[in-house]
Amino acid sequence: MPEALHTKAVLCEFISGEATAAPSARHQTATTQRKSVRAWRKDCRNVMAEIMAARLLSLGAMQSLFHLAIHVTDLDAARGFYGSVLGCTEGRSTNTWVDFDFFGHQISLHLGAPFVTTLTGRVGDQLVPMPHFGLVLALPDWQVLAERLKRAKLAFVLEPQCRFAGQAGEQWTMFFTDPCGNPIEVKGFASLTTVYAT
Numbered sequence: 001m002p003e004a005l006h007t008k009a010v011l012c013e014f015i016s017g018e019a020t021a022a023p024s025a026r027h028q029t030a031t032t033q034r035k036s037v038r039a040w041r042k043d044c045r046n047v048m049a050e051i052m053a054a055r056l057l058s059l060g061a062m063q064s065l066f067h068l069a070i071h072v073t074d075l076d077a078a079r080g081f082y083g084s085v086l087g088c089t090e091g092r093s094t095n096t097w098v099d100f101d102f103f104g105h106q107i108s109l110h111l112g113a114p115f116v117t118t119l120t121g122r123v124g125d126q127l128v129p130m131p132h133f134g135l136v137l138a139l140p141d142w143q144v145l146a147e148r149l150k151r152a153k154l155a156f157v158l159e160p161q162c163r164f165a166g167q168a169g170e171q172w173t174m175f176f177t178d179p180c181g182n183p184i185e186v187k188g189f190a191s192l193t194t195v196y197a198t
Helices: 003-016 030-060 075-085 139-151
Strands: 067-072 089-093 097-102 105-111 118-123 126-130 133-138 156-163 171-177 183-189
Touching: 067 075, 075 089, 075 097, 075 105, 126 156, 126 171, 126 183, 133 139, 139 156, 139 171, 139 183
Parallel strands: 067 105, 133 183
Antiparallel strands: 089 097, 097 105, 118 126, 156 171, 171 183
């Protein structure tokens, strides 16, 4: 058996408790052998714990893009809004859907009836459209986008403003809808490290 496979087999034996002696304990006395087996199993478990911890850390650093697919009633109007007004880059498309790079994430717009929304989301003393989607930007980028939308004379559901001023969750926000009625919120934070601050 190749050395790597033998090592793996021995490791699995001792982690599962199936082996009766560590490789170096085959010819030792019974008492010494039992101690050696226990030490070997402990070492094996420690190695496996380190491997699992490394895997969990790698998962925490996993690179990902968020994907959202929603309905729109007019692809041309949606293209004009997401492409020209928001400045998103268009990706693939067919005669029934179109993809956009939505600030680093993928949004797919499909022909159909948009989801029903209501002003039922209470944030502070304000009611906001539910459900809604959006993004979080660093404050300078949020300010640039807010000015861009104002120049485009976009009708805001909630005008650009600061909320929770001086509190842990201080943020700037604005709500608007695309031409098909899909509500979008864009938040801005002075530091993205405070997005989940409590």
